[in-house]
Amino acid sequence: MRTKMIVLFGLLMLGLTVNMAAEQAAISVPVDNFDFGYVPRDANICHRFWLYSKGPDTLKISNVRPGCGCTKAPLDKAIVAPGDSTAVELIFNTKNYSGKVSKSATIMTNAIPATNRVSFSAFIIKDKDTTLPLAFTPEIVKIRCNNTKNHVKALVSIKNVSANDLMLALDSYPDGLFEVKLPKKIKAGKQANAEIRISNKAAAFEKSFTIQVDDAEKTRFTIPVVYGDSLDNSVHTNR
Structure with a gap:
């Protein structure tokens, strides 16, 4: 009799555990790593990672903890209904860094497992590298707000210093803040311009966009973009 009671109790606990697991919040992070590639020093670069609530229960994000003080990780929203999504943005300041860098942030939730991690890598260029296939001028785009126009724009000169024709693709940019028009192809030894266009309704920001080459x-x-009212006229590239 005692053995039967123990078995029944075990089955009851198992059923409760299975039921609780079935009602548990769940998180999906389809892309948890991003490669910025080559980036200039003394700038902020950023990338947004999307988090999806996949379980039957509401996903609650209790904390996002960057791995170091050089990285910030603002979260769009902490309470995510089933089927909904949110994003965490990793913002990295390249000052005082050079060479290969990898950083991460830990996301703590009520899902199982309770922790997830997103990460990025970058190669910080301290001095000009003549072995790279492209050269950018300016390396950091600074745009001063012009309240007399609906939009402001800046041009980035891209020179193909390699021996081959190169195709360019826009891999990542902060959608809604600015538009980037890239030349699709730059012939060997030639130069073309990328155009950055920003609405004057935008608040001041420091963001970036990432390009991939088909070599x-x-x-x-990754090209940092700084936009605001207080930029020095000597450095802004507004045209």
Whole structure:
């Protein structure tokens, strides 16, 4: 009799555990790593990671903890209904860094497992590298707000310093803040312009966009973009 009671109790507890698991919140992070490629020093670069609530219960994000003080990780919203999504943005300041860098942030939730991690890598260029296939001028785009126009724009000169024609693709940019028009192809030894267009309704920001090249190494470059009222006229590239 005692054995039967123990078995029944065990089955009851198992059923409760299975039922609780079935009602548990769940998180999905389809892309948990991003490669910025080559980036300039003394700038902020950023990328948004999307988090999806996949379980029957509401996903609650209790904390997002960056791995170091050089990285910030603002979260769009902490309470995510089933089927909905949110995003966490990793913002990294490249000051005082050079060479290969990898950073991450830990996301703590009520899902199982309770922790998830998103990460990025970058190669910080301290001095000009003549071995890279593209050269950018300016390396950091600074745009001063012009309240007399609906939009402001800046041009980035991109020179193909390699021996081969190169195709360019826009890999990542902060949708809704600015538009980027890239040349699709730059012939060997030639130069073309990328155009950045910002609405004057935008608040001041420091963001970035990432380009991928179709060379054998799939080289990537990230261009920081700074927009605001207080930029020095000597450095802004508004045209």
